[in-house]
Amino acid sequence: MAFQYIAFNKPYKVLSQFTPEGDKETLADYLRDIPKDVYPVGRLDYDSEGLLLLTNDKDLNHKLTEPKFAHSRTYLVQVDGDITDEAIRKLTAGITINVNGKDYTTKPAHAEKLDGEPGIPPRTPPVRYRANIPTSWITLTLTEGKNRQVRKMTAAVGFPTLRLIRYSIGNFTVEGIMPGTYRMYDTGIKSLLLS
Secondary structure, eight states: OOOOEEEEEEOTTBOSSSSOOTTOBOGGGTOOSOOTTOEESSOOOTTOEEEEEEESOHHHHHHHHOGGGOOOEEEEEEEESOOOHHHHHHHHHOOEEEETTEEEEOOOOEEEEOSSOOSOOOOSSOOOOOTTSOEEEEEEEESOOOTTHHHHHHHHTTOOEEEEEEEEETTEEOTTOOTTOEEEEOTTHHHHHTO
């Protein structure tokens, strides 16, 4: 059986599923004529953007979604306010968030404040602009994936997330794939995803 590997740059307000749900856009609005056995590996929330991998390679799916493998994912995060060094330190060390009604301390992560905005396409619609309240961008690399974890982490340190983009899985990035478009890859993608 030939495995399919598709990297999709999911736009804002698109569901990470093919099944219709109300009038919301789904993957079916962007990915046509792909084999019926190709599904998303994990998910990106409706209000998040960026790299979504789809495949029918069950072994790869298992390695990327099973927590014991602790694969890395890097996010570009625009936060409300000028994030402080102390907040970055807390994000890096691990922060207590609520997961399914219980306190959970996140695993150590890599967090770094960016100088200025990353070179990415603007969001449609754009993030609200408030002249008297600054925003800042960080990169955040996690090796776990609790529900809405990035948003909960930045809120916990006092800098709520305004825009969230998954930039990479392992060493494979969404670079060069415009929002709403996708590329197909051969098995060579696996080594980048799992590194």
